[in-house]
Amino acid sequence: MIHGDRRSFLSGLLGVAAFSATGMGRAATIGLPLEAADRLASDPRRPQYHFLPAANWMNDPNAPIYFSGKFHLFYQYNPNAAVWGDMHWGHAISTDMVHWKHFPVALAPTADGPDADGCFSGTAAVQDGQVVILYTAVHSASEDLATIKDGPRSMKESQCLATTSDPELKTWSKLAAPIIQNPPAGMQVNGFRDPSPWRQGDWWYMVVGTGIANEGGAVLLYRSKDLRGWEFMHILAGRNRTGLKSTDAFDPWEVWECPEFFSLGGKHVLIYSTLGRVYWQSGELDPATMKFHAERSGVVDYGSFYAAKTQLDTAGNRIIWGWVPETRPVEEYKAAGWAGMMSLPRVLTLSADGRLKSSIAAEVRALRGREQRIGLTGDEDENQRQIQALRIEGCSGEILCKLRRTKEPFQLALQSADGSATWLRLKYDPHYPDQVSLDSRPVPVVLAEGETLDLHLYVDGSVIEVLANQQQAWTRRFYPVGPHSQDMRLQWTGKAASIESLTVWQISPISADRLTT
Numbered sequence: 001m002i003h004g005d006r007r008s009f010l011s012g013l014l015g016v017a018a019f020s021a022t023g024m025g026r027a028a029t030i031g032l033p034l035e036a037a038d039r040l041a042s043d044p045r046r047p048q049y050h051f052l053p054a055a056n057w058m059n060d061p062n063a064p065i066y067f068s069g070k071f072h073l074f075y076q077y078n079p080n081a082a083v084w085g086d087m088h089w090g091h092a093i094s095t096d097m098v099h100w101k102h103f104p105v106a107l108a109p110t111a112d113g114p115d116a117d118g119c120f121s122g123t124a125a126v127q128d129g130q131v132v133i134l135y136t137a138v139h140s141a142s143e144d145l146a147t148i149k150d151g152p153r154s155m156k157e158s159q160c161l162a163t164t165s166d167p168e169l170k171t172w173s174k175l176a177a178p179i180i181q182n183p184p185a186g187m188q189v190n191g192f193r194d195p196s197p198w199r200q201g202d203w204w205y206m207v208v209g210t211g212i213a214n215e216g217g218a219v220l221l222y223r224s225k226d227l228r229g230w231e232f233m234h235i236l237a238g239r240n241r242t243g244l245k246s247t248d249a250f251d252p253w254e255v256w257e258c259p260e261f262f263s264l265g266g267k268h269v270l271i272y273s274t275l276g277r278v279y280w281q282s283g284e285l286d287p288a289t290m291k292f293h294a295e296r297s298g299v300v301d302y303g304s305f306y307a308a309k310t311q312l313d314t315a316g317n318r319i320i321w322g323w324v325p326e327t328r329p330v331e332e333y334k335a336a337g338w339a340g341m342m343s344l345p346r347v348l349t350l351s352a353d354g355r356l357k358s359s360i361a362a363e364v365r366a367l368r369g370r371e372q373r374i375g376l377t378g379d380e381d382e383n384q385r386q387i388q389a390l391r392i393e394g395c396s397g398e399i400l401c402k403l404r405r406t407k408e409p410f411q412l413a414l415q416s417a418d419g420s421a422t423w424l425r426l427k428y429d430p431h432y433p434d435q436v437s438l439d440s441r442p443v444p445v446v447l448a449e450g451e452t453l454d455l456h457l458y459v460d461g462s463v464i465e466v467l468a469n470q471q472q473a474w475t476r477r478f479y480p481v482g483p484h485s486q487d488m489r490l491q492w493t494g495k496a497a498s499i500e501s502l503t504v505w506q507i508s509p510i511s512a513d514r515l516t517t
């Protein structure tokens with residue numbers, strides 16, 4: 001999403017002083033002065049087990065890939081301020097998708113290059129045993145050449161390629177010229193970005209996100225023999241183009257950003273992000289014509305989760321990562337010195353009827369610490385006492401709740417331990433047995449007769465990721481006040497008899513402090 005405050009920062013930013021490597025020890029290794037490192041390390045709103053850079057701004061996950069024994073995660077990064085702008089590619093590695101080590105910036109804008117004003121999002125591919133990155137380069141341009149025109153400056157996007165022979169993927173060489181210089185001839189676009197290639201038969205194929213004048217968001221399909229020379233084939237998907245009618249309101253600035261297209265559960269799945277939300281479509285790809293016929297569609301996550309990217313893990317699971325943006329005012333996160341984090345890795349699957357499902361990757365379970373479980377009795381007061389005694393220390397925990405859908409409504413709320421703030425409300429109303437309300441937003445959860453409503457929650461500093469029966473996801477930001485971390489408690493309204501089981505785990509931090517390295 002490059003509109004609003006993010007766009008206007010592109011040219012003349014940097015309200016926050018740049019951090020330099022003057023500190024010692026750990027602070028120095030991540031390039032922060034001690035005082036800044038201390039402040040960030042003790043900020044209770046920073047997560048303990050979600051990935052984020054040690055300081056400053058991040059947005060989209062880029063080019064996640066497992067290569068040569070390591071998971072690599074790149075991401076949109078402003079190394080100089082906690083606001084969007086001057087896009088670089090940050091880089092981190094992991095052996096388990098949970099514990100991360102920060103690596104140096106992988107891609108930076110090249111003065112006078114096609115990416116002079118930013119290295120935007122992209123994807124990795126493996127060609128002849130070596131990783132290449134395809135990404136969008138951005139530079140300012142006259143209005144007739146621009147592909148982004150709705151800001152103070154007009155910008156030209158082109159698709160670029162970088163190679164590496166470094167097994168650690170630290171150093172990259174960019175091809176000097178873009179591999180795709182312009183959008184398809186004659187197409188009036190707003191936005192032309194976020195390439196995502198894959199190998200199929202004798203060809204490389206690639207989707208690129210765009211918005212077409214008076215038509216709205218679309219996904220362009222290209223093919224290539226060598227990842228360098230590309231031929232535009234057709235529009236793979238777009239508003240009202242794949243057989244499914246778009247239900248969201250038409251916005252002339254709509255761009256379908258960060259498209260991803262892959263096979264899953266015997267079908268093909270398209271994922272794209274637009275106007276703050278990630279959508280999916282599933283259906284059939286005709287391999288002869290490369291036309292996509294969508295059959296079902298939905299929302300990947302209703303909350304603060306955007307610009308998702310996928311990768312395969314070592315077992316061939318399709319993992320999805322999303323950018324978790326801030327929902328507090330820009331002045332607040334600028335002052336905090338950091339903004340944005342990565343979602344936990346989620347495994348995507350497709351139900352027999354073609355609905356996209358997601359669950360948190362099993363690797364995250366390794367972080368479970370102290371377990372609290374309630375032993376339900378016939379005594380309502382005693383049950384309530386047990387629920388009220390549950391605590392998540394320092395807002396770093398996991399909750400798994402299996403609920404019976406009886407004739408009684410119920411609500412599960414997460415609150416500060418002193419009860420002064422309620423951070424999340426999940427409600428069930430038996431009048432609407434096929435939905436659950438997540439902070440007043442009703443979302444469909446279709447369950448078989450007698451099946452329990454399974455709510456799985458991950459709480460971390462200032463984020464709560466909620467999954468309901470793997471069918472719906474809701475990533476919620478909340479901002480505890482004050483300089484110290486707080487504990488969290490659960491509040492249950494309704495009959496405890498509706499609870500089949502309720503378990504709470506403390507989750508261990510992934511690093512010695514909140515600098516995530």
Ligand code: FRU
Nearest residue numbers: 001002076120121257258307
């Ligand atoms: C999505 C996005 C992408 C773009 C990047 C720029 O959040 O707008 O389309 O490549 O962010 O940072």
